[in-house]
Amino acid sequence: MNSRVLMAHGSGGLMSQQLVDEVFRSIWSNQYLDAALDGAQMILPPGKVAMSTDSFVITPIFFPGGDIGKLSICGTVNDLVACGAKPMYLSVGLIIEEGFLLSDLKKIADSMAQTAAEVGIQIVTGDTKVVERGSADGIFINTTGIGVISEAIDYTPRQIKVGDYIIATGNIGDHGLAILAQREGLQFSTPVVSDCAPLYKLGESLLGFPGEVRCMRDPTRGGMATVLNELAQQSALGMMVKESSIPVSSVVKGACDMLGMDPMYMANEGKMIVIVGPKRIDEIMEELKKAPYCQNAAVVGRVAAEPAGMVLVETELGAQRIMGMLEGEHLPRIC
Amino acid sequence: MSSQPEYLNRLLGEIVKEDREMALMEVCGTHTMAIAKSGLRNLLPPNLKLLSGPGCPVCVTAQGDIDAVIELAVKPGIIMVTFGDMMRVPGTTSSLQEARSQGADIRVAYSPLDALAIAQRNPDKEVVFLGIGFETTAPAVAICADQARNLGLKNFSVFSLHKVVPPALEVIFSMPDMKIDGLICPGHVSVVIGLEPYEKLVEKYHRPCVVTGFETQDILEGVYMLIRQIRQGEARAEIQYTRVVKSGGNPAAQKILEEVFEPSDARWRGIGNIPNSGLAFRPEYGIFDARKRFDIMDREDIPIKGCACGEVLTGKITPQDCALFGRACTPLKPIGPCMVSHEGACAAYYRYPPPSPSKKG
Numbered sequence: 125m126n127s128r129v130l131m132a133h134g135s136g137g138l139m140s141q142q143l144v145d146e147v148f149r150s151i152w153s154n155q156y157l158d159a160a161l162d163g164a165q166m167i168l169p170p171g172k173v174a175m176s177t178d179s180f181v182i183t184p185i186f187f188p189g190g191d192i193g194k195l196s197i198c199g200t201v202n203d204l205v206a207c208g209a210k211p212m213y214l215s216v217g218l219i220i221e222e223g224f225l226l227s228d229l230k231k232i233a234d235s236m237a238q239t240a241a242e243v244g245i246q247i248v249t250g251d252t253k254v255v256e257r258g259s260a261d262g263i264f265i266n267t268t269g270i271g272v273i274s275e276a277i278d279y280t281p282r283q284i285k286v287g288d289y290i291i292a293t294g295n296i297g298d299h300g301l302a303i304l305a306q307r308e309g310l311q312f313s314t315p316v317v318s319d320c321a322p323l324y325k326l327g328e329s330l331l332g333f334p335g336e337v338r339c340m341r342d343p344t345r346g347g348m349a350t351v352l353n354e355l356a357q358q359s360a361l362g363m364m365v366k367e368s369s370i371p372v373s374s375v376v377k378g379a380c381d382m383l384g385m386d387p388m389y390m391a392n393e394g395k396m397i398v399i400v401g402p403k404r405i406d407e408i409m410e411e412l413k414k415a416p417y418c419q420n421a422a423v424v425g426r427v428a429a430e431p432a433g434m435v436l437v438e439t440e441l442g443a444q445r446i447m448g449m450l451e452g453e454h455l456p457r458i459c
Numbered sequence: 460m461s462s463q464p465e466y467l468n469r470l471l472g473e474i475v476k477e478d479r480e481m482a483l484m485e486v487c488g489t490h491t492m493a494i495a496k497s498g499l500r501n502l503l504p505p506n507l508k509l510l511s512g513p514g515c516p517v518c519v520t521a522q523g524d525i526d527a528v529i530e531l532a533v534k535p536g537i538i539m540v541t542f543g544d545m546m547r548v549p550g551t552t553s554s555l556q557e558a559r560s561q562g563a564d565i566r567v568a569y570s571p572l573d574a575l576a577i578a579q580r581n582p583d584k585e586v587v588f589l590g591i592g593f594e595t596t597a598p599a600v601a602i603c604a605d606q607a608r609n610l611g612l613k614n615f616s617v618f619s620l621h622k623v624v625p626p627a628l629e630v631i632f633s634m635p636d637m638k639i640d641g642l643i644c645p646g647h648v649s650v651v652i653g654l655e656p657y658e659k660l661v662e663k664y665h666r667p668c669v670v671t672g673f674e675t676q677d678i679l680e681g682v683y684m685l686i687r688q689i690r691q692g693e694a695r696a697e698i699q700y701t702r703v704v705k706s707g708g709n710p711a712a713q714k715i716l717e718e719v720f721e722p723s724d725a726r727w728r729g730i731g732n733i734p735n736s737g738l739a740f741r742p743e744y745g746i747f748d749a750r751k752r753f754d755i756m757d758r759e760d761i762p763i764k765g766c767a768c769g770e771v772l773t774g775k776i777t778p779q780d781c782a783l784f785g786r787a788c789t790p791l792k793p794i795g796p797c798m799v800s801h802e803g804a805c806a807a808y809y810r811y812p813p814p815s816p817s818k819k820g
Contacts, residue, residue: 308569368464381673383569384492384544384801436814440675441467443498445811451790 129224134254144252147230151237156213156248164248166213169272174209176200177268183457185228185262187306189298189318190393192265193232195459197239198322198393200269202342205327206396208279209271211243216250217266222257232263243322245269276334281358283338284399290363290425291398291409293326293418294319296348297376300390303458305379314375321394321417329411336401336408343397344459346450349388351397352435353449363435365425365447389450391458399427463676470679475504477686482508482638484774486628487645488515488802489673495807497675501814509682510774511804513627513727514645516592517544518772518796518803520620521726523758525550525796528589528618531753532563538581539565540574541589548796551761571603571617578607578615587749590619594651597621597738598712601719604740604747616749619738622725624648625656626736631773632664639774641667641685643678646700651716653708657696665694672700719744726760728796729769768795771804778808785809 132139149157156164180196190198197214204211216236220229240247302318304310323342330337339359343351348370352363372387380387394417400408405423412421435447485491491511494500500509513519529550532539539555546556546567559565564584568574571588578586590600600617607615624645631637644657649670657668667688671681681699688695698704716738725737740748749755766788767781778784778797788794790806797803 309573310569386496431814437498439496439498440464441471441497441499441502441679443501444814445496445498445501446814448810448812451810 127226129220129222129226129229129254131222131254131256134220134252140252147226147233148250151233152240152247152250154246154248156246157250164213166248168212168270171275172273174204174207174271174273175268176203176207177266178203179264179266180459181261181264181457182303182459183261184303184306185232187318188302188315190320191232191235192263193235194239195320195393196265196267197236197243197245198320199344199459200267201243201245201322201324202394202396204269204271205323206279206340206342207271207273208277208327208331208340209273210327211245211269211271211324213248213270214240214245215268216247218250218252219260219264220252220254221260221262222254224262229263239322243324274331277331279337279339281339281355284355284359284361284427285338285401286361286427286429287402288338288399288427289402289405289423290352290365290427291400291412292348292371292422292424293323293396293398293412294394294420295371295373295376296343296392296395297372297380297387297390299393300347300458301376301379303391304383310379312375312379316375316379319392319394319417323394323396323417326396326412326415326418329415330398330408332411333400333404333408336404337398338401339399340396343392343395345391347387347389347391348397349386349435349447350450352447355397355399356435357433359427360432362428362431362433363425364428364438365435366438368440369422369424371420371422388447393459467676467679470676470683471502474507474679474683474686475502477507477690478504480506481640481686481689482510482774483641483643483682483685484510484512484631484639485643486512486514486624487648488518488800488804489647490643490645490671490678491515491804492802492807493673493675494678495811497678498811498813499675499678510639510777511771512642512774513631513730513772514593514624515797515800515802515804516596516622517548517800518768519622519627519727519729520548520591520796521728521760522551522762523760524620524726526761527755527758529553529555529558531587531618531749531755532565533558533561534753536585537564538577538584538586539563539589540568540577540586541565542569542591543567544800545589545591547793547799549763549793549799571600575603575607575610575612575615578612579610582614584614586615588615588617590617590621593622593624593645593648594716595647597720598651598715601715604719604744605715607747608744616747616752617740618749619720619740621720621738622727622736623722623738625652625660626733627727627730628660629663630730630733632660632666634773636775639666640689641669643681643685644668644670646670646672646677646704649698649700649704649708651709651712653704654696654698654706655708661694661696667694668696670696670698670700670704672703729772763795766795768797768805771797778805781805
């Protein structure tokens, strides 16, 4: 087999088949994919169906803590988790630039297989296209996921009430800084690793609190500040955040100070912002901290009636300031 | 430094007790941003004012210099390497960002050493590093020029817009309408220059100067040290940031600056020409001077209509007093450099606004 992807690999002929068989089918194998039909056919358990799609164009393709393959599974899985769904099936579309290393493609396929296996989600259908050199940057991946939401669950900003708690499920800003550091060759005394992770266990652990968990959202591009602003606007309530409660690692804080960035606006790929009612907050925090990737979960604020549609931060001096939406481009192509 | 809420509250309590009219200038853009982020301004009584100063290197760059840089960047065969902040600063007709979208080869770097590496990789191109910053960043550029000389690099040069802080402060202190009672001086700059330049300023203008760090606690301590001096009718140069700054500064950094650069006239936005406030290459390093290499003439500063960056930089007004602030001029569509730079006063006031007065308790 050639060591690079050729245009012929996307022709639909023998070489396409060979690429799919050798790189993907062998490691992604399951009954739906192996059936090799034009479309996968599954029977879903009862409940509402959640469906989410995301495209991944990150540069660099390999970064500390993950790669575009792992990210493409985590991103869609976490979107489903944020809906309160159990992630079940996934489609994968790949756009590969001519000349891409086959060994890298295998690494990416492997890491997708591993992450999917960890979650227990199955890749049931896929598509591969090859474009001329220069028409794409290495590899782009789209994943679409389907999950099922049990009838008791309804996570939407409409459910948010005054007095609810705002939880961040761990240190924020790691992914954004890891990508920036890798891209620009910045070195810190402590290496910065992306938090890229599938949060299906977190989702499962919160299913035990129907009604009390009001809403969940993953703070990817635009970071925690953007998600909180969206929730404030959609619920027409105020989000009051305490700066000193926000979990940020010292290396991210130091690097952001140095680079003039704000961790609140940095991307995350393995975190959730969860809004929960006050009744069972202690139990919920206890459960959350047991879930993988959530050891540093913390209550970062409360929901208030005023100022409606806005996010206010209380600084360590006790002063209040507005946390606005991200202006312009913080960092391009981070996911 | 970990936050110590009780100590911070005590310090703040001492500060807000002050009932005299007092205006303190935070010279440095990093201070401006840190103060805005901490919300300190919202907690001060109206008689205590913190004014932003000329310590954001991007903001004080003269309009004509920005135009000259853009004109050089679009020439064929040039690779311009710059810190990210300069990309979006509007020139009279264009910006580096716009020039790049039209095909100019302009690259963002985090260290001048990146520019050296780019020059080594592209021997057929002229690589120009846009040298911008105060005494803090200039030593690294001086080291680069020295390395380029040792490597015999013929395609590397620096467009030096470097400036030094003390002469600008002297100009501000000698303005007839000056109403600044004390200076919060930039800790990073003093890591290099130490305390001596401020001792001279204090001697001449009898206003206290405190070299201050950048954490909330540092800033509160710095402000408190200034207020205490003013209350007692004193004027001294002091260091709050003792864990980093030595009164003699950093002799090694001073030496390399001295070796590579010599003082020159420099134009500052909002202030104009200030003698001996710039850093130009000494004749021995003249081959690395992009202005000489590419025959760059001084350009006229064409003022931007309505933009009050000059008044903001000299503490005459605060950003909200500018008619364009938050309306025609926002970080998405900046009109003046103070809205572009992440150290700019306008960007700091815009990014970290206080809650609206009606909502304040």
